[in-house]
Amino acid sequence: xxxxxxGDRVLIKPLEADQKTKGGIIIPDNAKEKPxxxxxxxxGSGKTDDSGKRIDMExxxxxxxxxxxxxxxEITFEGKEYIIxxxxxxxxxx
Numbered sequence: 001x002x003x004x005x006x007g008d009r010v011l012i013k014p015l016e017a018d019q020k021t022k023g024g025i026i027i028p029d030n031a032k033e034k035p036x037x038x039x040x041x042x043x044g045s046g047k048t049d050d051s052g053k054r055i056d057m058e059x060x061x062x063x064x065x066x067x068x069x070x071x072x073x074e075i076t077f078e079g080k081e082y083i084i085x086x087x088x089x090x091x092x093x094x
Contacts (some may be wrong), residue, residue: 003077005084008047010059012038012067012083035070038083047087050079057087064094 005011013036034072040063059065072085 003042003082007044008055008057008087009044009084010040010057010087011042012065012072012085013041014038014081014083017059017066031082036063037066039064041083043087049080058065059087059090059093065090066094 003011039062042061043057043059044052046057049055057068067083067085067090071089072083075082075084
């Protein structure tokens with residue numbers, strides 16, 4: 001991976017949204033909701049507090065996470081979709 005997030009930022013690959021409902025109805029592309037789950041691809045070195053001490057990141061590469069629906073910045077790199085967000089925007093590790 002050629003992208004290295006800085007500070008307390010995390011690079012996430014969103015997981016694909018479901019193609020069907022539980023009842024078997026196929027959902028068209030324009031009706032799908034944005035996914036709120038993803039996989040951590042890369043993490044920054046961590047946040048620095050006021051005294052200059054580095055605070056380690058809680059998430060690590062490979063973690064499956066939940067994040068807010070409108071969190072982060074969407075980017076395209078080498079034809080793939082990613083999201084870069086601050087670690088504080090991550091709601092949970094699954």
